[in-house]
Amino acid sequence: xxxxxxxxxxxxxxxxxxxxxxxxxxxxxxxxxxxxxxxxxxxxxxxxxxxxxxxxxxxxxxxxxxxxxxxxxxxxxxxxxxxxxxxxxxxxxxxxxxxxxxxxxxxxxxxxxxxxxxxxxxxxxxxxxxxxxxxxxxxxxxxxxxxxxxxxxxxxxxxxxxxxxxxxxxxxxxxxxxxxxxxxxxxxxxxxxxxxxxxxxxxxxxxxxxxxxxxxxxxxxxxxxxxxxxxxxxxxxxxxxxxxxxxxxxxxxxxxxxxxxxxxxxxxxxxxxxxxxxxxxxxxxxxxxxxxxxxxxxxxxxxxxxxxxxxxxxxxxxxxxxxxxxxxxxxxxxxxxxxxxxxxxxxxxxxxxxxxxxxxxxxxxxxxxxxxxxxxxxxxxxxxxxxxxxxxxxxx
Amino acid sequence: xxxxxxxxxxxxxxxxxxxxxxxxxxxxxxxxxxxxxxxxxxxxxxxxxxxxxxxxxxxxxxxxxxxxxxxxxxxxxxxxxxxxxxxxxxxxxxxxxxxxxxxxxxxxxxxxxxxxxxxxxxxxxxxxxxxxxxxxxxxxxxxxxxxxxxxxxxxxxxxxxxxxxxxxxxxxxxxxxxxxxxxxxxxxxxxxxxxxxxxxxxxxxxxxxxxxxxxxxxxxxxxxxxxxxx
Numbered sequence: 001x002x003x004x005x006x007x008x009x010x011x012x013x014x015x016x017x018x019x020x021x022x023x024x025x026x027x028x029x030x031x032x033x034x035x036x037x038x039x040x041x042x043x044x045x046x047x048x049x050x051x052x053x054x055x056x057x058x059x060x061x062x063x064x065x066x067x068x069x070x071x072x073x074x075x076x077x078x079x080x081x082x083x084x085x086x087x088x089x090x091x092x093x094x095x096x097x098x099x100x101x102x103x104x105x106x107x108x109x110x111x112x113x114x115x116x117x118x119x120x121x122x123x124x125x126x127x128x129x130x131x132x133x134x135x136x137x138x139x140x141x142x143x144x145x146x147x148x149x150x151x152x153x154x155x156x157x158x159x160x161x162x163x164x165x166x167x168x169x170x171x172x173x174x175x176x177x178x179x180x181x182x183x184x185x186x187x188x189x190x191x192x193x194x195x196x197x198x199x200x201x202x203x204x205x206x207x208x209x210x211x212x213x214x215x216x217x218x219x220x221x222x223x224x225x226x227x228x229x230x231x232x233x234x235x236x237x238x239x240x241x242x243x244x245x246x247x248x249x250x251x252x253x254x255x256x257x258x259x260x261x262x263x264x265x266x267x268x269x270x271x272x273x274x275x276x277x278x279x280x281x282x283x284x285x286x287x288x289x290x291x292x293x294x295x296x297x298x299x300x301x302x303x304x305x306x307x308x309x310x311x312x313x314x315x316x317x318x319x320x321x322x323x324x325x326x327x328x329x330x331x332x333x334x335x336x337x338x339x340x341x342x343x344x345x346x347x348x349x350x351x352x353x354x355x356x357x358x359x360x361x362x363x364x365x366x367x368x369x370x371x372x373x374x375x376x377x378x379x380x381x382x383x384x385x386x387x388x389x390x391x392x393x394x395x396x
Numbered sequence: 397x398x399x400x401x402x403x404x405x406x407x408x409x410x411x412x413x414x415x416x417x418x419x420x421x422x423x424x425x426x427x428x429x430x431x432x433x434x435x436x437x438x439x440x441x442x443x444x445x446x447x448x449x450x451x452x453x454x455x456x457x458x459x460x461x462x463x464x465x466x467x468x469x470x471x472x473x474x475x476x477x478x479x480x481x482x483x484x485x486x487x488x489x490x491x492x493x494x495x496x497x498x499x500x501x502x503x504x505x506x507x508x509x510x511x512x513x514x515x516x517x518x519x520x521x522x523x524x525x526x527x528x529x530x531x532x533x534x535x536x537x538x539x540x541x542x543x544x545x546x547x548x549x550x551x552x553x554x555x556x557x558x559x560x561x562x563x564x565x566x567x568x569x570x571x572x573x574x575x576x577x578x579x580x581x582x583x584x585x586x587x588x589x590x591x592x593x594x595x596x597x598x599x600x601x602x603x604x605x606x607x608x609x610x611x612x613x614x615x616x617x618x619x620x621x622x623x624x625x626x
Contacts (some may be wrong), residue, residue, distance in 0.1 A: 001501050013493040304489045304494065307450065310479035312470055316514060340600040361427040390442075393485065 003314060009320040010301070017294060018322070022330045024286030024376075029334025029342060029369045031279040033361050037342035039269040041355040046262055057226035059093060059242060059251045061085055084220035084247060085249050090118060094242040097226055114228045115143040118221040120211050126180055126204065127172050133182070133204045135211030135221075144227045145200070152176055153191035159210050161190035167201040182206070183214040226251075287326070287376035291319070295384045302384050303392025310322045312385040314339045319381035320374060327370030335365035397587070398447065398556065399423045403456035405442050405610075416442040418610035419456070426555050426587040429578070431598035433591075434607035440591040441443065441560055443607065448481050448558045449473040478507040482549035486561035487542040489532040492549075494542075495552065496520060497529040500547045507552065519547045523577060539570035546577060550586075559590040563597055575600040 011018050061083040097114040101107065120135035138156040142148060153176040156163050164174050169192045174180070178189045187206050195201055228235065235253045242251035295302070302315060310318075318328045339357045346355035405417040416439045424430055434440050440617045445451035446458060449465055458466040465476060482503075500516040520529050523543040533541050542562060549557055559578070563571030571594075579600055582588050590601060598604050599618065606614040 001498055001505055003505055006491070006498075006502070006505060009498070010492040012622070056493060060570070301488070301491055305506070307483050307485075308503040309474060309475065309552065311474045311506070314506055335537070388451070390445040393487070393489070 003318060004321050007318050008325070011322055011325050014294070017290070017297070018326060019329075021287050021290035021294070022326050022333065024283040024290065025330025025369045025373050026283075026333045026337060027286075028276075028280035028283030028372055029331055029365050030338035031372055032273070032276040032368060033335050033338025033365050034245060034341035034345065035269075035272040035276050036361055036364075037339055037355060037358055038274065038346045039265070040358055041342070041346050041353045042268075042350045044356075045350055045353050046265055050185060056096075056228050057239055057242075057251055057253055058244075059085065059226065059249050060222070062248050062250050073110045074177040083290075084217065084222060085118075085121075085224060087118065087219045087221055089246055089249065090116060090221075090224065092246055093226065093242060096245060097228065097238050098239060100234050100238045101228055104237075114226055115140050117141045117144050117225045117227070118208060119223050119225065120208050120215075120217065120220065121222040122211060122215050122217075124182070126174075129172055131172065131204055132199075132202065133206060133211060135208035136205050137208055141225075143207075145196075147196060148200075149194040150191045151194040153189070154190055156205065156207060158190070159207050160185070160187050160214060161206070162187040163191045163193060163205040164189055164203040165193050165203045165205075166195040168204055171202075180204070182211070183216075185210065185214050197395075215326050216279055280368075284372050284376050287373055288379060291323075291377050291380035292383070294322075295319075295380045298384075299387055299392045302387050303389045306387070306392075315385050316381045319377050319384060323373040323377035324370055327373035328366060330373060331362075331366035331369030334369055335362050338365065397424070397426050397461050399457075399459040400447070401457040401459070403453045403458065405439070405446060405451070406454045406613055415610050417446070417453070420610070420612055422605070424556075424587060424589060426585065427582075428603065429582040429588045429590070429601045430603040431512065431590050431592055431601035432607060433593060433595070433598055436593070438607040439610040440593075440607055444558050444560050444589065444591050449476055450483075453593075476622060478503065479552060480554055481556050481558060482552060482554035484542070484545050484549050484557060484559040484562045486564040488533070488545045488565075489536070490544055492533050495532055496525060496536065496544045496547075497528050499533070499544050500551050503548060503552045512551075516547070516551055517545055519550050520544070523547045523550075536563050537570075539573060542566070542574055543577070546574075546581075550581070554586065556587040556589065559588065560595070562593055563592070563594065568596075570575060571597060 040060060053157065056113045067137065094112065094116050096113065097116065098112060101113050102109075107113070117137055117140035118135075119141075122131050122133045122135070125135075136156075150163075153168065164172070168174070169189075174192070176192070178187055179186050180189065193200065208221070212220065212299055226238070230236070239251040242249065256308050305315060305318070338361075342355045342357075346353050400420055400422040403417055403420045403422075404415070407414045407416055417547075420443065422437075432440050432443060436534075442451060446466070448452050449458075449468070456466070457464055460476065460480065465473065468476075485512050491502065494502065497513070497516055497520065500520060501513065504510075504512060504516075517526070517529060520526055522542075525543050525547065527538060528536060528540060533544070536544065540567075546562075548625055557578075562578070563574050566574065575597060578588055578590070582602075588601070590597075592598055603615065603617040603619075606613055606616075
C-alpha cells in the first residue's frame with residue numbers, strides 16, 4: 001500500500017465532497033476551453049475567408065482604363081487595351097516575393113515559395129456575345145483559386161481546352177465538347193466551373209500560351225496574381241519592392257481587410273481570455289474553500305496519520321495527491337463541458353461558423369485543472385500540517 | 397528507559413490559566429505495565445501526550461533512553477512515533493476508508509517500510525482478528541476496532557505502548573478481553589503506560605500512579621494479573 005492509495009480510498013469515501021471541489025475546477029477550465037475553441041473556430045473562418053480573397057498581391061500595368069474586380073476585392077482599373085506587363089518580368093517578381101518571404105520567415109530553402117499566376121484578359125465575341133476570355137497558367141491559377149470546383153467535365157490540362165464559368169456557360173449555352181473559335185485557332189470546352197459568386201462566373205478560361213498566340217500578344221500578360229501561403233508574409237514589403245524595382249507596373253496588396261478582421265479577432269480573444277482568467281480565479285477560491293472545509297472535516301484523520309508516523313510533508317503530499325485527482329477529474333469534465341459550450345455558443349458569436357473540438361486543448365485542460373487544484377490546495381494543506389495531534393483528538 | 401523531570405503543563409493565560417501538570421517527576425521501564433488513574437481533569441491525558449511527544453511541556457524535561465525528546469523538532473518526533481512509541485486510543489482512531497488490514501499497514505506506509513502484509517496478517521491473527529482483515533471499521537464492533545488499533549500499534553514493533561482509556565468505550569467483558577491482550581503484550585516485553593479511570597482495569601497493571609490536580613498523589617504496585625483462562 002502506498003500513500004496515494006490511502007488518498008484514493010479516502011477520496012472515494014468522500015466522493016460527494018471531492019466532486020464539489022471539482023466543480024470549481026470544472027467551471028474555470030470549461031470557460032477557458034470554451035473560449036479558446038470558439039476563438040479557434042472564428043480564426044479558422046477568417047483564414048478561410050482570407051483564402052477566398054485569393055491573391056495577397058496583384059501586379060497590374062501602371063496605366064489603367066477599365067474597372068476590374070478580383071473576387072470581392074476591387075483592384076482598381078485594369079488595362080485591356082495596349083497596356084500589358086511583359087512576361088520577362090515574372091522571374092523578377094518571383095525573386096522579390098520569395099526573397100522577402102525568406103527574409104521574414106528565415107527560410108534557407110531556395111525553391112519557389114510564392115504562387116505567381118499570370119493572367120491575360122481579352123475581350124472577344126463568342127456566339128455573338130461579348131465575353132472576357134482569360135488566359136491562365138492552369139496549375140498556378142488553381143493554387144490561388146482554391147475554391148474553384150469543376151461542376152462538369154474536367155480541369156484544364158491540354159493547350160486547346162477551355163474552362164467556362166458557370167454563368168458564361170448558361171448564357172452562351174456551352175456544353176462539354178463544344179468548340180469555341182478563338183481568332184486564329186479554336187478551343188474545346190473541357191470543363192464548366194461551379195458558381196463562385198465572383199467575376200469568374202462570367203469568364204472563359206484558356207491556357208495563357210494559347211491565348212497569347214491566338215491574340216498575337218506573345219510574351220504579354222494583363223496582370224499577375226501573387227499569393228504567399230502564409231499569414232505572416234510581408235505582403236506590403238513585397239508590394240513596395242515590386243513598385244520600386246519594376247518600372248511600369250503597380251503592385252497592390254489586398255491583405256488589409258483580412259488583417260483588420262484578424263486584429264479584431266485577436267482583441268476579442270484577449271478580452272474573452274481575461275474573462276476566463278477571472279472565472280478561473282473564482283473557481284480557484286471555490287476550491288480553496290472546499291479544501292479548507294475538507295481539512296476541518298478531517299482534523300481527526302490527519303491527527304491519526306500524524307500519530308502513527310506521518311510527517312508534515314507526508315500530510316502535504318496527501319493533500320497534493322488529492323488535488324491531482326481533483327485536477328484530472330476536473331480537467332476531463334472541464335474539457336467536455338467547455339467543448340459542448342463552444343458548440344452551443346460558437347454559432348451565436350460567429351454566424352455560420354462550424355465549431356470543431358480541438359484535441360490539443362484536452363492536455364491544456366488537464367494541465368490547467370491540475371495547476372488550479374494544486375495551487376488552491378497549498379494553503380489548506382499548510383493549515384493541515386499546523387494541526388496539533390493532541391488537539392485534533394480533544395476537539396471531538 | 398523513560399524519565400520525566402519536573403514536568404509542568406499550563407494552558408491559557410491570566411484568568412483562563414489552567415495548570416494541567418504541576419512539576420511531575422516520573423520514570424518507567426520497558427518491563428513496566430503502569431496504570432495512570434485519577435479523576436477527570438486531573439491531567440491524565442496530558443501526561444500521556446507529553447510522554448509520547450504529542451504535546452509539549454511548558455517546563456521540565458522528557459528523556460527517552462537517556463535523550464531529551466521534549467525539545468526535538470517535528471521531524472525527529474516523527475521518527476520516535478515511527479519506532480519506539482505507539483498509541484492506542486479510547487476512540488480507536490482508525491481511518492474509516494481503510495480495511496482492518498490497511499489500517500494496520502498504515503504506519504508502514506508512512507515510514508517507507510516495505511509492504512509487509514505477512515507481518516500485518518500475523519499480528520491481526522494474534523489479536524484475534526484473523527478472519528476480519530478485509531472489514532472496514534464501520535463493520536467491526538468496538539472491541540474489534542480496538543484490536544485493530546492494537547495491531548496497528550504493534551506493527552512498528554514499539555518498545556513502549558501508550559494507551560489512553562483503551563477500554564473506555566467497552567462493556568466489562570470486552571474490556572477484560574482487551575486487557576488480556578495487553579497483559580500478553582506486556583509478557584512479550586512491551587512496556588505499557590495506560591490511562592484509565594476504572595480501578596478494575598487498573599488491576600491488570602503491575603503498578604498504578606494516581607494523579608490529582610496535576611500532581612502524582614500516590615503510587616502503588618501490585619502483582620500483575622496473569623492471563624485469565626477462557
